[in-house]
Amino acid sequence: MKLRTILTTGSAASAIVLAFATAVPAFAQDTTPAEEEATPATDDASTIIVTGSRSTTRTVENSPVPVDVLSAEAITEGGQVETNKILNKLVPSFNFPQPAISDGSDALRPATLRGLSPDQTLVLVNGKRRHTAALLNINGTVGRGSAAVDMNSIPALAIKSIEVLRDGASSQYGSDAIAGVINIRLQDASEGGKAVASYGKYDTTLDGVSKVTGLQVNAAGQPIIDPTDSRYFLANTSGELHVRDGETYTLASNFGLPFFGTEGGYLNLTAEYRHRSRTNRTGFDLRPNYVKSGALFDPRELTFDRREFRFGDPTADDFSLFLNAAYPLGDFEIYTFASFNQRDSVSAANYRGENNANNVDYSVLAPNQPPPGSFTRAVLYPDGFLPLIKSDLTDYSYTAGLRGDVSGWNADLSVGFGQNQFDYQTLNSINASFGPASQTNFDAGGLKYSQGLVNLDMSHDFDFGFAKPVTFALGAEYRNERYQIRPGDFQSYALGPLFRAAVPNTTLANCTALGGRYGSVAATTCDFPGRAGGAGAQGFPGLPASAATDADRHNLAGYAELDADPIPGLSTTLAGRFEHYSDFGNTVTGKFAARYEIVPGYAVRGSISNGFRAPSLHQQVFTTTSTNFIAGVPVDVLTAPVSSPVARALGAKDLKPEKSVNISGGVTANPLAGLSLTVDYYNIKIKDRIVLTENLGASTSTADAAIRAYLASVGSTVTAARFFINGLDSRTQGVDAVMNWRLPLGGLGKFVLTAAYNYNKNKILKRNNTLGPLASIPGVVLFGRTESLRFEKGQPKDKIVLSLDGDISSFGFTARTTRYGKVLSPGSTLPAAPNQASFTAPGPDDVTLSPKWITDLELRYDLGEKYHLAIGADNVFDVYPDRLPFGNRPTSLGGQYPQNNQYNAYSIFSPFGFNGRFLYGRIGVDF
Template sequence: MKTFILILFILNFSFLFAQKEISGFVIDNAGSAMSGVNITEKGTNNSVSSDINGAYQINVKEGATLIFSYFGYSKQEYDTTDPILNVVLSQDGGQNLNEVVVTGTRAAPRSNTTTTLPIDVVSFEDLTTTGQVTFDKALQYKIPSFNTVQTPVNDATSLLDPYEIRNMGPSRTLILINGKRKNLSALLYVQTAPGQGETGADISGIPIDAIERVEILRDGASPQYGSDAIAGVINIILKKRTEDGSVRIKTGITSKGDGEMLGISLNNGTTVGDKGFVNYTLDFSKVSLANRPGKVDAEGDFNDFVKINPVVYSSYVNTDNTLGGTDITGMTAVQINTVFEAYKGSTDYNAKLATINQGNITGRNVVDTFLRGNPEGGNSNSSPETAAVKFLVNGDFNLSHETQLYYNAAYVYKKVNSFANYRTPYWRSIKNPFENSSIQNWGNSSVYPTYLKDFFGDGTVASYKGYHPTFTGDLNDYNATLGYKAIKNGWNVDASITVGGNSQTYTVENSQNKSDIKDSNGVNIYQENSPISFKPGGASFKHIVGNLDISKVLSDKISVGVGSEVRTETFIITEGDKASWDGEGADSFSGNRPENSGKWNRYNLGGYFDLAYDFSKDFLVNGTVRYEDYSDFGAATVWKLSSRFKFYNDKIILRGSVSTGFRAPTLHQIYSQKSQYSFVAGQGIQISGLINNVSAQARILGIPKLDPEKSTNITVGIGANPLKKLNFTIDYYNIKVANRIILGDKVATQFGSVAWFENSFDSRTSGLDFVMNYNTIALGIGALGFNLSGNVTFENKRISPVASNNFGATLNALMFTSRPETKWILGANYRIKKIDLTINNTYFGKATFKQQGLDSNLRTEFTPKIVTDLGIDFAATDKLTLAFNVNNLFNVLPEWKFKAENAVGVAILNDPSQVKSQFNLITFNGRYSQTTYQGFHFSQLGTLISLSLNYKF
């Protein structure tokens, strides 16, 4: 009886408090499912979260009201009359550019206008309207604080164009794909140009047609993402489209008639039943050589390679190292000159001087004769021939309403064919005139090494015209992520593993090993027996990254995130064939020596905690702390605090952040060691070395091991939406980097002229970013939109003493003044019926250089320029679109001038002969007259015309 009464009581109680089940989906204005939306029964603690598909299910009392809330979206309330309730959430603020962004927070995603941080959102359409061939170059003309450029010297450097945000170098910008870390390139960039000593991910290999949008966080983000995010983060979001597949065919050519480009790209997608999707992209492209060599100055080349200076060669007068009976062993150049002055009056001197002068006359004739037929010195500068194949796939599969597998994978193969500097016939004359019985024929091919005419001619003296070493780079780059997402009781769990790698192998042809090395029988191993094709080796980098990220919207005020990352990295330098490195190695690009080759590995473990708290609908505070522990240099703890305040009916937003950060030295910077060829002002092509910090040579020289860089970032900004169609943001940033890692200048040591990496000094970079959009203005029968964005650098300099004496004026300029002081982009788009007209004007401000060899009383400045791009899209049918682009419409080219630092500099500039000498020093005697040898900040190719056809399936 008691049991019966108890059951009856429970049934009656249940009847009094009867509940009902409510279910449905939550989507945004674009129709996309929203996961993690908080659904709460009003007046209770009863709540659930929407799952990966936006679905939810909740049991509520009769007559209950449901509250739907999500960060950055308007809170909405609904009654529960019907058991099926589908809800569309609208974003707060009513501003433009309010896409939901996932970059910059480890808690819940927010709309762009409600984030605490400055984030640029660039769509696929934005990228394609630039008319640029590669992703990195498209960003160059869309984001003012982003800079990248192709350097004028094309060997291994042609496989990676350095890029950067806020003048901080590629090592300090983290690249993500769908929120997961992209692998670095295997190349350590050592060219004397902006980006020297850096490495970064190869973003040029990412096909534009695979990209849905790009989120660029212009703020330090090491606490959220770990190393490499001191300057910011570029998060590439891949397409999820299952409809509107398309094939794009593109062709183009420069106004000079070279640089022909042909590409075809396929993007398509499909659903996988009703459980998921897959989207894939296949891209083929070929770009031919575009050559922009300068005219070589005959006098400069004669002075560098042929002219005999009696003072320089006076030590050869006697084999016992005496000059006029005086032992000159150990003397300085000044002391030798003093001895030489006394020696001038002797008969022996006068006889030798007459012979030398006659030889110089002959040599100058040879130089003039060659350059008359080859005014560019045989050089091939600028843009190399490149062929690329790119494949990318992105997809997911729902295991249940609350669990999902997701994946993406990419593979890129790139082949680059380029040239070293042309070896003119007079480069290889015998440099000891006093040992040459035919000195009166100095500069004549009869005194060149005789085997050269057999290697690079038909065996006759007249056929030898020098030789042009080629460089071929084969690049393979891959990355893949497999992940698992789940939602349980409102907790979002994301576990993933990412693998990625980049490998590069090199081939040098049409060259030689000129080393004087003899075998046991006295036969020269190289020179006349040298191969003319070499395999100098290469390099590779790979990583494996595991991520676990957990987040939850605890209420309409609090969101938390916690996670960890474990990463292992491997860097390999592959040994070249012996002929490529033995002795002097392959002329132009020597191979990797066995002692400099090897395999190195490290791992790190990191963890973070993120908390976001909305004190009100207007006031938000977000904090993050991260701990990271590396196997090779120890641990780092960093933090970030950011906030945002909205007022005046959400039309004005104040935001700011302060954070600390770190950057671990890359394995490339720690272990790379190599001999390399480079142009030295006034000395032609010379060989020098890079020694690493863990080598025996470094210990002898007292070079310390590398420590991580540490940073302090401050950002303060304002955003406003004064009119319905007008919005703008202004953000000030200040970045201090301590223990900055640099590749120093070369220093004369007992190991020759060598450079090394070191934690050299502290630096500060500050400036302002401005972004404005004014859209959808009715004009005639069309609609007009404007956008203006800019970056202004206030300060970019060293703020502490340097650690050693290997940081000179050239390196200082490359790091701090070689990028434009300001860059602005003004664009307009006019859409009328089937025609979409876009015009973009990019202003590149002044950039200042101190090239190697330049007189200390001078500097060079690149003149501010405006590059105008025009694009016309015509929708011929619903499926077919034609696009015509003219990049650099007015054929604007880089232009630089000498500037005096003081009165001495003014005097130099008033002397034409000295001006010419300085010009030759920094342009390799005119070979790089338009760019100088240190590079430039926009393309020297001039106008590029392209036409593309896009067909939708």
């Protein structure tokens, strides 16, 4: 039987025609009764879609824009259970790096489409806009400065299929749809169900990481320092390090029931519990951990556990509930879907050694007394400490609506609400400026984002004598957003009594009266080495009281769309949208797309559109303060809202929406039965991209010193800040190619061969370095070298996915191999003279990660009609990204590589992570 899956990525209006024509319950996601199965990756050419179009007759074959369709089988097969990891394996233009030691980004990792920002892809569930997460990614990861949708909160078993529209679609769906649209369709069966249990674990050998069996010692039993690099001890090793960790198990069930026994009604529920133990891909840290006594090392150096860092996936416990339901009511249908997700995650910050300045117990020292250099000095943690960051993420949403025929128009009215809350705790830590009086566990504050929606969508087919009826759709949307910041415990961010700032330009007599030390830092400066405790909870300082925020905004939108086939073989879409935002005003977008079949089975297609992305509330109002120490002096670095006095003093302006122009063109071919091929070129120019500035005033450079002096001159108590700006114009261009070949084997089964390729290149066309009041200070840069390289080269240049799926009688298999192209992992060290100011010249610590092939295998067996068994291996050949260089740089470069490269061996920019081989098994039961 021919598969005819009804896809409805798009507005509610377009789906209503399908819903009533087929009498199936789920809005924007229904299937014809003839549906049998979905192809594991990209569906066959006859699949009916309305992705990117509101016509009810569009198919994958005649769509004027490229659409990927991922089936439930493809989503639930394989060892990965996180939606973002699944998409990373199946969609070539999708990128999901997996950073570590990145604070909240460890628990909620951002993903990208076509190399653009995570917030430039619109995510829908059942055709309705999904709310974004409360977390704003402000660390040094891909997606810095963005807030994305947490797709990992949606369990795989709840998903019927995923449609990925790879084209600009702001005129059809609104803000954020610059890179494209991802629509997640929920299961809608009214009977039967499935229960699945899976278990897996990493069994891997860390490439290039030696297993240390002990330190080398001299005749006196003292550890030996490496004569070529005095930062490290010499060690005895035995091959490469082998680990087994990351135990993961999932218990999930999905089932459907007739809603109150009505024909056409359904109640579909999914519940999932997922546990993931942490992984650790750190090597052995060979730096001294303890303070020396004179020339002698502490004897504890010989027994200290040198894998004290944690570098990998955090421990996580996820619980999810999803509901999808519909109830016929005369000529109308009431529908609803809702979700709840609770995720508790524990990740790690950087380890603080016993010899760390913030491990000293300053309470036992006089203000002028430096910490003693001896084994017996007073410390807060005897061996040092590893701060832990616990995140408590609560996410829920619900949507309810009524759809039916109103005077010949298919109408849909819906309301929805979604909220994401992210609360932090810092554990096993200390605020050194409070000494022994400090807490060790802190409530570090929290973030909350919520979104309310009201949608009205209508559509009608008109017969004007064209090849097919003309679909006219129109609709309106009201959206309200709210963003809140809750401060943490006082000690989580405060500067306590065991810190005193140095007093410059004073006298010996005054310094003596203050109890300080005179002339050690500078001739007329009084400093306090016995009062040098760092501020805030180590590892993750809390959100300060000054960060308390409660802001909201609203917008109103209206759209119209025409879908027509004027003559046989020619398909067209014309769309326009108007939006009004309460915080920045109005925007208008439009789109035209067309496809022409030159001869049967061969066609050309293309589109042109303009789009926009509204500055998120996060980017406009997020604020926090952290304390950095510059030459022993605390410098408060403020992440400032653009409307704040500090940001205004530094030249900040109100954020404008990002605006894009998208052009695409391609060809489609169906040369044989079951064989389809599409090739599409895209060119996306974006103006006024929103980025986070550098930390202005937060270093020892001459420019930053001048910025601090300027801030003081205007009466600011903040000495350094960063804020969001419309900082870049960019161009993203590339090519997507997808081949799908279905090979039936008569009554025995089938093979499906899929080959997909993406080439992608980001380029900064223009920088906004309008400095305003800072223009008189030489060397000030708003968006610097490291961020520029990350922006242009921090994601794969290309990606290839080759897969073969087979089902023969009771057996099935999947063999997939993915090639991730080269990625640049930028270092912070500037290039050598005369290129220090260059944004593109290579620096001595920049590392190019070479292309890698990652291969996954799975074998399946159906034990009767109800029981299904599977075993498999992801990354079966245990491939790792290139090991980061450490020790001394080549003579031509001079100096030394960053010390953390020795023990944290892999870059967080690796597009496939760095966990190695994952072995798993799965059992499913149908009922």
